[in-house]
């Protein structure tokens with residue numbers, strides 16, 4: 001299964017949420033890999049705490065592979081190469097956790113040729129033979145990268161794929177997330193132009209809300225009644241807005257609560273962060289765990 | 305001077321094994337030429353051979369610049385309708401000329417790469433099985449693409465019963481006092497150094513492909529058994545994880561089935577050390593025992609329930 005992670009706006013939590021989902025999926029016993037296709041700022045290495053590729057790979061990164069400068073992109077075994085103690089041993093029962101970093105200062109993809117699409121399709125085909133889940137961070141907004149992966153998947157009709165659109169729980173983000181999918185030159189437009197069936201593609205897209213502050217969250221206990229009432233009303237309005245934009249409950253795969261640790265640092269939330277040092281919230285880890293299950297649960301992906 | 309090649313092996317991307325006629329279609333990469341099929345003791349289908357022209361640096365342990373010009377032979381194979389391979393090789397010879405000749409010269413010698421200038425066989429051999437230097441002849445890239453070609457066939461449903469990595473076997477064969485050395489590198493990379501009596505023939509390639517098939521089978525079964533976590537998970541769960549191995553792999557073990565008589569001693573020597581079949585049998589026994597015990601547990605639970 002290929003999963004493409006996208007968001008309309010930058011800084012929505014796409015990378016942090018995507019990497020945490022992949023990490024949880026590995027803990028659930030699956031072999032997983034994470035492909036950093038955010039060529040402009042390949043930072044996945046930092047989230048996995050692999051300092052050698054914190055800002056992308058110095059050589060043989062994905063950018064070079066797609067350009068044809070190397071025949072195999074570099075692979076990083078996170079269980080072996082992470083600098084974080086808690087990640088450096090593979091927990092019993094966990095699957096492989098592999099990162100394919102971008103290229104350090106590789107730069108945004110500014111155009112692509114048929115050959116690049118072929119290399120991309122070849123890479124996806126090979127990884128799909130060996131991993132249960134391959135998550136691709138496609139970067140933010142309408143980009144050549146998004147177009148590239150749509151073109152590549154159109155050439156791989158038998159390989160299952162899904163899209164996750166990440167957005168924050170605000171007016172602007174809800175409208176933008178819908179626009180990225182259904183708007184002019186959005187995913188559906190571009191996908192249809194490149195040979196995908198519009199309806200079918202639409203069924204393969206779900207939304208994920210990031211850094212959500214629920215009106216009844218523990219963080220809000222100290223608030224005055226007036227403030228809580230106001231938040232509740234806002235939340236209600238947003239839900240109505242989301243429904244109208246096709247970003248409502250039915251099209252949502254899940255949501256991740258606002259977490260103090262993630263607010264301060266881009267990282268994986270381990271069970272140790274929750275249970276031992278108690279710096280992260282159990283709800284956050286549970287949300288990632290749930291998303292990691294739903295991503296392969298067909299009942300969550302039935303036609304809308 | 306020497307022959308060298310690289311074999312990539314993987315699980316055919318289909319839900320079940322494919323029939324002989326499907327094999328013929330999947331491997332019929334070139335119209336007009338036929339797929340060679342043998343049925344006993346295990347179905348094996350081999351595609352027509354294709355040539356790739358090369359003019360590039362050859363790998364060298366001393367990192368000398370050695371230029372080779374010629375053609376690489378590649379082919380694909382499917383064993384038991386289930387295991388797919390892409391395989392490439394060349395015979396490296398000294399050029400009689402000291403400059404590059406017209407392509408017609410090289411095309412009339414398929415699978416031969418001629419070295420322009422000085423080169424030592426040992427330097428080339430060590431360079432090839434050692435860390436590949438960028439920019440050198442990369443037969444792995446060619447074999448990988450041939451395997452991709454098979455896996456991308458529209459006749460396959462791409463619903464393989466389990467996910468499993470490909471393995472690669474890089475080999476070098478020379479003429480001399482018989483010896484064989486098989487080495488595991490990373491989880492997916494292996495090398496083979498072979499010295500055989502008499503001149504090189506394509507039967508050596510068959511041997512390397514046969515070894516690659518069995519090394520892949522063994523590697524894959526090890527991975528599946530590890531994933532099953534026998535003893536650490538409930539019996540039924542372990543059995544469910546072992547099931548694909550029983551359905552798709554266990555019957556494929558057929559060492560030296562396609563190896564010519566004069567090369568059999570090499571297989572036999574690998575059977576003594578490191579002992580491929582020994583390890584395979586012990587794994588198979590483990591899988592069967594696990595299934596037997598958990599079937600027994602199920603049966604006695606059912607009888608117990610019946611009595612109540």
Ligand SMILES: Nc1ncnc2c1ncn2[C@@H]1O[C@H](COP(=O)(O)OP(=O)(O)OP(=O)(O)O)[C@@H](O)[C@H]1O
Nearest residue numbers: 010011012013014015016211258259262263265266
């Ligand atoms: N659930 C959360 N709670 C609190 N903060 C979060 C949460 N998820 C992400 N963040 C924070 O939001 C910021 C942006 O996240 P991230 O880098 O993952 O976004 P992005 O969409 O990948 O951004 P870019 O488009 O720049 O790549 C980070 O500082 C991250 O730690």
Ligand SMILES: [Mg+2]
Nearest residue numbers: 014015016038
């Ligand atoms: Mg990011």
